[in-house]
Amino acid sequence: MTSLKQKLAYLAATAIPIYLWAKLIQNYLKYKQQIIEKKKTHNKHNCVVTYSKDSGMFGWPEYPERLPLNLSSYDKFLEPVLYFIDTAKYKLDVSVMILNCQNIIDALVQAAERNVKIRLILDARYNDVKQKMRLLVKKGVKIMYDQKFLHTDSMMHNKYAIKDFNHPNCSRDSGFSLCGSMNWTQSAFSENYEFLVLSSNRQVVEAFNKNFEESWEFLHKVKETNMLTETMYQL
Template identity: 25%
Template sequence: MIFNELSECCARNYNATPCENENCMHRNIQNVIKYIDEAKYTIDFAMYTFTVIGIMNALIEAYKRGVNIRIITDNEMLCSSGGKMSYLETELPIDIRVPQLKTVMMHHKFMVIDGHRGVYDTVGKIPPPFKVEPYRPLVLTGSVNWTMQGFGGNWENCLVTTDIVTVTKLEEEFYRMWDVSNSI
């Protein structure tokens, strides 16, 4: 997905319905939501900040479906104006972590959905009899902070891939950061 000055089409008209513009910010937000809605087991979310209510609602619905959600964010952005991290943490028992070191900024912007290690860890906690549903590991990553400005006002990108090398590498990085981060 590409975000640029052409992404503001519907924002200028206060229209929250995606238009025909392939760069429409609402179309791109709906694409992100669609991937969250397809999660079966896990969402590992490393994001500097996010403010989009539709994405927050999709994460809440995923949690209600039984998807295991873990979030790593930056300490400074945890309670930022309009930020949705603290809302998720207070409304749902989602574990959110921040870097231990105050000199380290968590500036990643990626989401691993149904990574193999996460699915394995999650399925291992389900009491028998259980059935593993087919799932598709994927990653959303790129330069964009998941904010209205990021989706509709900046020159940004978000790559969505099922390439197993990329998914595995970012999932490993998430697990590494998770282990060296503090719960809030």
């Protein structure tokens, strides 16, 4: 009987440390994975991605080697922009000359369905896709078409986006920007020499956010004061 009690006592004494060690290792592996994911997120928001029809895509952290363009890799070429949209949590502001890539429009729809607040500024001359835009409007996306340059040589040539900047649910240093040479069209990703720059640098994000807010406010004022005919309209 004494021997049985001793065995039970021994098992109890060893089982608890084993459980604690197992728990410690489990927590360590979980923490390690969180660090890895955090680093991946940082890298994907701080990179320069280049495109060319001949050389393919290079610079996106998901693919360390240059990715050639072919039928099976085209969707991967869209990943930097789609990732930027898909990881938006609260708000997304986009100012781009041309937007007609269906994959990107679908991503914007899905973001709106996640209750991400989205605003778009587009150039009216190059976005004759009203049916697609109406779907975004129905999902709560606010869209402005800048028409003030229709009869001049100037155009709304911006190509940038900002997300989650200074949102109450985010930290003070939150916010990300995406900018580059490319319009959000299928040909831009597959036929042209283009680049994208993603950044979490506070000064960069703040500068783009300032520009967007000023542009948005200006278009509202133009509409309200009727300074220019058909400068802004919403679907």
